[in-house]
Each structure stands twice: as structure tokens, then as C-alpha cells.
Amino acid sequence: MDEYSEQLEHALADAVPAWLERSVVVVATRAGVRSTQLDTDASAMALDAAPMVLDEIHRLLTTDVDEQRSNPLSILRAAVRFPTSVLQAHDVAPVRRDDFARRVFPEDVYALSPATWADIDESLQEPGLIWGAWKAKTVLDRRRAEGRL
Secondary structure, eight states: OOHHHHHHHHHHHHHHHHHHHHHHHHHHHHHTOOOHHHHHHHHHHHHHHHHHHHHHHHHHHTSOTTTOOSOHHHHHHHTTHHHHHHHHHTTOOOOOOOHHHHHHOTTOTTOOOOSSGGGTOGGGHHHHHHHHHHHHHHHHHHHHHTTOO
């Protein structure tokens, strides 16, 4: 694994479990539906889901950039299914979303999908942007070497 992917993976390992749990707590708090059981379920979900999410990200980051068909933020956007299931189990009402959000993320009824690295955790901003720049440069360098640019 290249150093930029490794840095991003380490940063995500620290941030993802807390983000998954926090996603439940924030929405439930805003809805006035906090309970000890919800907090317990949110913690358990984060412990169970984070390794699956991080494993999927690891597989992506260890795949050659020309073979990648996704990106880490897409994986994290799909991971909102885990906190969504906890919120639904506790009868938390879906939040109001705009037309774009309903069209692009129809299953994300709690508007949990991150638009940027900072939506997950501020600590991801730098490694996420650096990884993206590295990936773009790698692809451009390869296309130039192939005479395709």
C-alpha cells in the first residue's frame, strides 16, 4: 500500500467508529428520542459495523488506482445504513431533506451521508485531500506515460 493510502486508512480507523456512533446520537438528540438503550445500541452498532466498513475501505485502498471503481467517501456514504438501522429500530422519525438529497441518497432518510471528509471528522480533511490528489496525479502520470494525454 502506498504511503498516502496508508495515512488515510489509519486516520479512518480512528474516526469511523466514533462517526458511526455519533451519527445516531446527534439525530436522536435532535429528535428528542435519546435513551440508555439507544445509546447502548449505537455503541454496539459502531463496534460491529466499523470493522466491516474499514475492511471495505482497506480492500479499496489496496486496489490499484486504475482498478478502483469507488472511493472511500462512497463507502462511507453507504455505511450510513448501519446508524440508520439503529435510528429506525428506535422509531426516530426521518428528517426533512431537499429534493437533491432524496434523489441522490434515497435510503439516507436521516441525512447522514457525508459530503466531505470533515463531515466525518476534521482529522480526515488533510489525509483525504492528500490521498485524492495523489490518486489523481498517479492516474495522470500513467496516462501521460501511455501517450493518452
